[in-house]
Amino acid sequence: MIMSMTGFAAARGALGAFTWAWELRSVNAKGLDLRLRVPDWLDGLETALRADLGKAVKRGNIALSLRLQRGDDGAALQLNMAVLDTVIEALAETERRAEDRGLVLQPSRASDLLSLRGVWEAAGGEDEAAPLAAALKAEFPDVLADFLAMRKSEGNALQKVLLEQLDRVETLAREAAGLAEARKSLMAEALRGNLARVMESADAADPDRIAQELALLAVKADVTEEIDRLAAHVTAARDLLDKGGPVGRKLDFLMQEFNREANTLCAKSQSSELTAVGLELKAVIDQIREQVQNVE
Template identity: 70%
Template sequence: MIRSMTSFASGKGALGAYSWSCELRSVNAKGLDLRLRVPDWLDGLEAALRADLGKALNRGNVTLSLKVSRDEGGGTLALNPAAMAAVLDALTALEAEALERGLTLAPTSAGELLAQRGMMEAASAEDDTAPLSAAIRAAFPALLEAFLQMRRDEGAALAEVLAGQISRIEELTATAATLAEARKEAMAETLKSNLARVLDSPAGADPDRVAQELALIAVKADVTEELDRLGAHVRAAQDLLAKGGPVGRKLDFLMQEFNREANTLCSKSQSSDLTAVGLELKAVIDQMREQVQNVE
């Protein structure tokens, strides 16, 4: 089975106060280009994910984006020393000023002090990120499998389209062979007529020179080799589709060969019908080349 280079998958997970979301997407490319955006404070995670992707993929521009967040609301609280000192200093100054003016203030409770803004803050102790990295790695195979499945599904659709285009090329090649065979008689009659006109002219002609020119014309008009090579390319393309796997580069090379033979067929045709078939061949080959660009 062939695989497409176009795919997308996403996943989410959580561990304790942490949650993450991950997106994996790819488009076509000549080789394998991995671009990972992973938080650098998760030591070793990017290298591990890159290795997993490298083992599973052969071609494509692949982007992995991992976002990790922490729910601070569920953490422990601690006194903010700076805020506490500021509140106590302000309270001391207030009591001193009241006493100087002969005023008596009610005692301030600890609860009232703690209720002051900024007195309490979330604890910021350093966490061990190894369990989080391990949890993300454990969840990654499922995401990667969903990503690969989309590649396989897209590849199956691509294979169906390519098989139809190869069959059309095979049909057009057979039509071209029939037209080329039918053209031989007409070309022979034309050559005979032209040769007779030259030989009957008063100036005459050099028989050896005439023979050379006729041989050259025959070679230039013969499309047998082009048709044979087109047939061979059709069989090679069918074999690659049946084989499956990462055959995109080989199919791309075949497209160049298909196009070369179709161009030569058109230049040698010397027949409007054969030229029309050659042009249709070129159109189908161009359409097929566009599809091949997405094959891994």
């Protein structure tokens, strides 16, 4: 089955004095964009979570948030003075070098320094940080499973809609084929009349050349190829949906081909009825393309 790029999951957990809340959500995107907001003082946690997400999803704008709190009287975090001193020294050196070159930097704020990675660390040190990180890593697969379940459910709904819309395209293509067949005799009669008028008014013209030009016009007005390609595109789209997996990009490209054939059909129709069918085809194809934007 296909997967939707829309998903959401939330969970809560606790270990000792710590409590936490997960929130994982995603929307559609051209590629894979992972945005994680997790405590940076838990070594290796973000790397592990990012790896798990990268294996599970192929497309989408994914946002993961982990809010961690400590419920006892102790502080959950404390300043790492060594790191803070290093940051301050680096900042002072940067400002000195900028001043030597005539550059004026914006004043630094304490909040800017405190937001840097490594400035904060767990109050309990490794004795608390290591088991806490391990508990969070162990719990995340369940959060991810709930998230993927929603994306799968959304994908199932998308697939049903897309298959119904493809059925509609197939029906309209057959209707267009019938109209194109019905107009053949009228077009042949019109071409014969045009040929007779041209021959009467152009005594010096080459009859073979005139016949070739009229035949070329007839070929340009033939929509058989466009209708055949629409049918082939419908088959290809159904095959992709049956295959499942991350097929969103292929479906999106296929929608461009659908639209090209519908545009050409309208341009070559020379019939109000066939033009109406072509316009309805374009409308349905646009609807399919909107849905495809959410397919992983």
